[in-house]
Amino acid sequence: MNVRVFTVVVMIRPRAASSLTYRRQDDSLYAQKRPIYLPNQGFHLNRSQQLFERAQRTIPGGVNSPVRAFRAVGGTPPFIARAQGALLWDADGRRYIDLVGSWGPMIVGHAHPAVLRAMQEAAENGLSFGAPTEAEVEFAESIVNLVPSIEQLRLVSSGTEAAMSAVRLARGATGRDLVVKFEGCYHGHADGMLVKAGSGALTLGHPSSAGVPADVIRNTLVLDYNDCQQVQDAFRQHGPKIAGVIVEPVAGNMNLVRGSAEFLGRLRQECTRHGALLVFDEVMSGFRVALGGAQQLTGVAADIVVLGKVIGGGMPLAAFGARAELMRHIAPLGAVYQAGTLSGNPIAVACGLATLRLIREPGFYERLALRTRNLVEALAQAASARSIRFSADSVGSMFGMYFASSVPTSYREVMQCDRERFNRFFHLMLERGVYLAPSAYEAGFVSSAHDDAIIAQIVAAAGEAFDALT
Numbered sequence: 001m002n003v004r005v006f007t008v009v010v011m012i013r014p015r016a017a018s019s020l021t022y023r024r025q026d027d028s029l030y031a032q033k034r035p036i037y038l039p040n041q042g043f044h045l046n047r048s049q050q051l052f053e054r055a056q057r058t059i060p061g062g063v064n065s066p067v068r069a070f071r072a073v074g075g076t077p078p079f080i081a082r083a084q085g086a087l088l089w090d091a092d093g094r095r096y097i098d099l100v101g102s103w104g105p106m107i108v109g110h111a112h113p114a115v116l117r118a119m120q121e122a123a124e125n126g127l128s129f130g131a132p133t134e135a136e137v138e139f140a141e142s143i144v145n146l147v148p149s150i151e152q153l154r155l156v157s158s159g160t161e162a163a164m165s166a167v168r169l170a171r172g173a174t175g176r177d178l179v180v181k182f183e184g185c186y187h188g189h190a191d192g193m194l195v196k197a198g199s200g201a202l203t204l205g206h207p208s209s210a211g212v213p214a215d216v217i218r219n220t221l222v223l224d225y226n227d228c229q230q231v232q233d234a235f236r237q238h239g240p241k242i243a244g245v246i247v248e249p250v251a252g253n254m255n256l257v258r259g260s261a262e263f264l265g266r267l268r269q270e271c272t273r274h275g276a277l278l279v280f281d282e283v284m285s286g287f288r289v290a291l292g293g294a295q296q297l298t299g300v301a302a303d304i305v306v307l308g309k310v311i312g313g314g315m316p317l318a319a320f321g322a323r324a325e326l327m328r329h330i331a332p333l334g335a336v337y338q339a340g341t342l343s344g345n346p347i348a349v350a351c352g353l354a355t356l357r358l359i360r361e362p363g364f365y366e367r368l369a370l371r372t373r374n375l376v377e378a379l380a381q382a383a384s385a386r387s388i389r390f391s392a393d394s395v396g397s398m399f400g401m402y403f404a405s406s407v408p409t410s411y412r413e414v415m416q417c418d419r420e421r422f423n424r425f426f427h428l429m430l431e432r433g434v435y436l437a438p439s440a441y442e443a444g445f446v447s448s449a450h451d452d453a454i455i456a457q458i459v460a461a462a463g464e465a466f467d468a469l470t
């Protein structure tokens with residue numbers, strides 16, 4: 001279908017005499033709002049399809065982050081024009097219930113008035129100074145108050161940066177090189193972390209990236225998630241050389257997989273015994289599974305905590321923190337270098353602060369977790385009523401859906417889920433106005449704007465989608 005659409009676009013695209021006329025002609029083509037009708041197919045080339053064609057000429061795959069391209073599920077990604085609360089509207093004016101939430105940050109829903117107001121007020125005072133501000137201090141104090149194990153933190157602009165810096169800190173503080181990670185966990189796209197990684201790397205079938213020198217990943221030990229024996233063996237063999245273990249305590253980049261209490265407890269125990277540092281990558285689970293993140297939920301304390309997504313409320317903001325004694329290794333106090341032109345950006349910090357204020361309201365997490373639980377239970381029930389092999393799980397307001405008879409506890413079990421079935425379900429839901437992450441290997445997110453009526457609409461759509469699957 002796409003191939004034929006592409007042909008049509010090429011045919012009406014003029015051969016460019018100069019780049020200037022080319023561009024002007026192009027704009028007029030894409031500026032037309034009315035869908036193009038293809039009589040032989042009865043098919044409308046809608047605005048998202050036009051934009052996707054256009055995007056692919058200047059942006060690799062048409063997207064600025066790979067999973068957005070819908071490669072795993074096929075079809076054209078809706079180009080988003082605006083969002084409000086639990087809803088998104090695409091460039092064609094189609095409305096969707098959003099269960100992606102910008103991949104995690106939008107926990108209070110889109111365009112929350114209190115958040116927008118805080119950002120507008122901050123913007124009036126200037127966009128970036130590259131100098132310290134009072135708001136950063138207030139933000140750091142809030143995080144220290146809310147997240148266990150953090151006495152000091154450094155703000156950065158992405159989860160990738162935060163995880164990369166946390167690993168550097170672990171190495172710098174211990175004077176050791178080896179880092180343990182787990183297959184299917186994603187810690188951003190820094191070289192040493194792109195080995196058997198999750199999220200987009202997993203979705204596109206390249207969990208280990210080209211362009212990463214073998215010398216770099218020689219220092220990354222990759223083990224199976226939730227496998228205590230492997231952890232014990234790795235420490236027995238390499239203990240004195242291991243700087244740290246980095247883990248998603250609730251894995252959300254290979255669909256949703258809970259880290260077992262035994263597994264996380266074992267990590268804590270082995271790290272302590274061998275003088276290694278335990279790094280919890282809570283970029284996704286932080287302020288998502290509970291106000292204090294997975295540490296609060298599991299009772300296991302990390303040495304270094306990595307945060308992102310929710311703390312920025314939709315703006316580029318992430319952080320890594322630890323006890324003061326460890327953070328003293330960071331420049332300018334110590335020899336571990338770390339810096340950023342836009343780190344602690346005032347607009348991002350204002351957005352983060354306003355979001356933190358909303359999520360600290362009493363009962364916020366209890367309500368959100370209950371609604372998410374209701375959603376996954378209703379989905380499982382709807383599938384079971386139709387004898388569809390399906391299960392679902394949630395931790396706080398994070399959820400996983402699996403076309404499998406039980407909830408997976410390992411990477412291997414996630415890989416055994418029926419991906420083809422998910423892909424069909426995904427499109428059936430999209431047609432019914434429910435926007436799921438376009439991959440069987442991503443978690444979903446519910447926001448405080450997803451009220452009972454919205455949840456009921458999702459469940460009704462899923463019922464129809466399940467019917468269509470059988």
Ligand SMILES: *Cc1c(COP(=O)(O)O)cnc(C)c1O
Binds near residue numbers: 159318
């Ligand atoms: C999203 C994510 C990252 C990377 O964050 P970016 O802001 O996309 O760079 C790192 N770790 C985990 C656990 C994540 O979910």
